[in-house]
Amino acid sequence: MDDRMNRKQAAAAPETMIEVNNITKSFRVYYDKGHLIKERVLYRGRSRYERREVLRGISFEVKKGEAVGLIGSNGCGKSTTLKLLTGIMYPDSGTVSLKGRASALIELGAGFHPDMSGRENIYTNAAIFGLSRKEVDACIDDIIAFSELEEFIDNPVRTYSSGMYMRLAFSVAINVKADILLIDEILAVGDAAFQAKCFNKLREIKGQGTTIVIVSHSLSQIEQICERSIWIMDGKIRMEGAPREVHAEYMAYMSEKVDRERVAAAQREEQKEKEEPKAAEPEPAAEETAEQESTPEAGEAAEEEPEEEDPQKPNGNRWGSREAEITSVEVLNGNGKAQTLFDPQEDITVRIRYRSKVALDDVVLGLALYRTDGVYIYGTNSLLDKTGVVKLEGTGTIDLNMRRVGLNQGEYSVDLALHRPDGFSYDFWRNTCTFTISEKRSEVGIISLDHEWKIRKEKA
Amino acid sequence: MKTLREIYDYREMIYMLVRRDLRGKYKGSVLGFAWTFINPLLQLAVYTMVFSVVMRSGIDKYYIFLFVALIPWLAMANSVNGGATCIIGQQNLVTKIHFPRQVLPITTVTTQFVNMLLCMVVVLLVCLFSVGLNLAVLWYLIPVILVEYALAMGIAFLVSGLTVYFRDLEHILGIFVMAWQFLSPVMYSVDMVPENLRGLFNLNPMTSVITAYRQILYYKTAPDLTTMATALGMGVLFLVVGWFAFRKLERRFAEEM
Structure with missing residues (x-):
């Protein structure tokens, strides 16, 4: 058994197509770019620019036929990495080597x-x-x-x-x-049908053994094509691995960052409000001191305010602003009874209870279905299926009815999301619930088609 | 060597861009491609009027004397001016796509020289009906054109790369090219230059190139060896300097734009 595995691995060991070895790159950021000769001469020797390190030592390899996604926030260095791969720019140190012909889909219609x-x-x-x-x-x-x-x-x-x-x-x-295809954020071309076609073409190209590196802000695009994601932060690789894992961490980090910024902004507001009345009425200083003396307990109490454990602390599986949130999720059968084991052709309902602190009228409901071994089965949202955005206020339930699901045996997990049309997450929750489909007939494959054989004999 | 190989692999790009520039330039205009010929003919008319009617030069068949020098000069002038902007004018290509950057100056200069070759047909026709052609020396045109091509290419490499870093070179070159025209024997002959300045004058690479054209087409004699050798030397020198300067400048193009 072991031997067979080893042989298989040896035979399939794909060659390395891209090798990036500890590259660094810094740009000159000019204070006031002197393209004019006069300035060049006058300010010679003076530091008219500062160096900004964009990449601080990035190394990775990509094997033949592999697809890798580069993710990260704006300015993290992912596009620069791609430009170094294409040979548009050269690294300050480190090496980039590519095998075969590389084609870059960075600028269309050149x-x-x-x-x-x-x-x-x-x-x-x-x-x-x-x-x-x-x-x-x-x-x-x-x-x-x-x-x-x-x-x-x-x-x-x-x-x-x-x-x-x-x-x-x-x-x-x-x-x-091309042997290597480098793509930068251009899969947003044409209408939905054409995009789907482009995607299928990309898969086909990948199937033929082309190595692909994609830079994109669309994590779902990367999840659909790539086996590996590389998260670049501040010019270094922060995390690398299966897209779903890396993206979950990335989204959690990003939403935490947004939260921090919001808190910081709120604190600044508060600071301002505190300062303003002081400036407005500087007179009653005597009263103020008196008050301060008289209420020492209050001050202490405020300081000792117990630190509540935040139940909404983002983790790898859940993130978002929580202005609207999912409070519970249940899987029901066609008769509205809770159930987790289904037949392939059974109806399944996912019941979501929500709570919305404020009235929101721009909520998109999203769903993604995964087999628990990571195979992406299906994804949709209320924009894609033309239901449109929905209004949520207070509490309530949302039922998602899936008729005659048609999946083959296996365990499935459900991702649910409440988000804005622009992608801003109210509540994005991975693996909210799971259900199992059992199949007595031991058919294989991902889906279970409702089928029958018809045999007719032709009359001689 | 590797770069040369790569440029060769991209010959199709050069071909397509030259074709696009030549055909695209006059697309949509009524006279279309005919402008390629009309333009120099009109310039010739203007110069001839000034120098044959107003400021009489006293040179026999002055319009031929001028025409055989003007067409090669325009190719050079346009190569230099066009060369200055050929990289910065293609920002989208340079910052987004990988290809040997030499393709751009090569395209610019080649376009001008294809244009010149087409105009040369007109020049030869005009010569044929005016002063006649000496078929025995006509083949000298080939090395002369090649030398001028090398010269223009070298200069284009140099200025296209430098302009990325010093943007006002583009404007300086506008004036420089005009001055260069008056300091080259385009509208007059080298004999008219005072003896004591002639040494200095011969440092101008275009002096020997234009003299060679004129010897072949206007005087219908073989260009003398010194003229050819000087022109060749200058051409090779500029090409080599331009090539290596470009190699050095090219590395940070994408960042500087």
Whole structure:
């Protein structure tokens, strides 16, 4: 058994495609950038800029066929890392080595000329990615078909809508055959259908053994494609691992940070309010001292205010502002009875109890379903399914009815979220509940299709 | 060597960008590509009027004398001016996409020289009907054009890289190119330069290049060896200096823009 495993591993040991070794990079931040020669001469030798370290020693490897996501807040250095990978910039120290042809989807539509036709622009754009005419000839039909612009391909691109423009640009970029694909925040192209198509294409490319590195703020995109996430903070790798784990930590950290900022802002407000009346009435100083003397207990009491343990302290599985929050979650069967074991074709209802401290009219309800071994089964929210945003005030329940679920046997966990359309989380809760689907027939696969065989004999 | 190889791999990009620049420039205008020829012809008309009618130069068939020098000069002037902005004008490409940065100055200069070759057809036609052509010496045009190309390329490498760091170079070059035109024997011949200044004058690389063009097309003789050798030396020198300067400057382009 062991032996077989070892052999399998040895055979499958993929080669390293990207090797990043302890890279550092700092930028010059100019106080007042002197591009003029006069300034250059006058201020020579004086420090007119300061160095800002963007990367302070980052190392990682990416194997063939692996997809890695880089996450982090703005300015953490993730885009710089990608630029160093593409060779647009060079590291100050450390090394970056890539095997094979790398293609970067950072700038779409590079070199497009508005007066040229879509077809001509495909050639120009592809040439900028380093493709020869022959290579473009070989895949131009795929590119055009992918862009869904067959009818317009010989019109000048200035007549295109911005959506068409981006579709064309993306089609070229994604059809460039490369061993390594580097993507920076550009999967927000076109309508939902086109985005889905881009995603499928990316999966297909990945399936063919292309190595992918993605920089994105959309954690769910990364979860869908990548096996590994690297969280970069202040120019260093803060955490690295399975996307779901890393993202949970990341979100928890971010929401904690938001909380801290809010507390700090509130304290500043308070400070101001305290100072203002003092400035307004500086007269009755005598009374004030008297009062202070007379109430020593009150002061002590205030200091000794017991530190309440915060039940809403964000952890890896739950974060958000909690202006609206999920108070409990139950899994019910079709008759409204609590149940955790289901048949594949049974109805399942998830009942959410909520409490909203203030009236909110912009709440999006979100759901993600995972098999407990981490396979992402399904995700939706009330915007995607066209239910729209909902109003929540006070307390109440929300029922999510899933009819004839159709999942195969296994244990499933449910993530629930109340968030704003812009992604701001009120309450994002992972693994709120689980249910199990049992299947007597021992079928395999992720889903269980309702099916039957029909056999007819043809009359001789 | 690795860089050369990489530039060669990106030859398609150079080709497509040159094509785009040439065709895109006049797209949408009524006369379209014909402007490539009309433009220099109109310039020629203006200069001829000034120097044949108003300030008479006394040179026989002055318009040919001027034309055979003006077309090569314009290629050089446009290469220098265009070279200055070819990197900073393509900020999106330079900060977002990896490709050998040399492609941009190469494209700019090549576009100008393809343009010049097309105009040369007009020059040859005008010469044919005016002073005639000496087919025996015409082939000298090829090395002369190559030398001028090398010279323009070297300068373009240098100024395109420097302009990223010193933005006012672009404006300085505008004036510089104008001065350079008057200090090169475009509108007059080298003989008109005072003897004692001629040594200094010959330091100008364009002096020998333009003299060679004129010897071939206007005087219909083979350019003399000293002129060719000087031009070649200057061309190679500028190319080498430009190439290595660019290599050094190129490393921080993306950050400086």
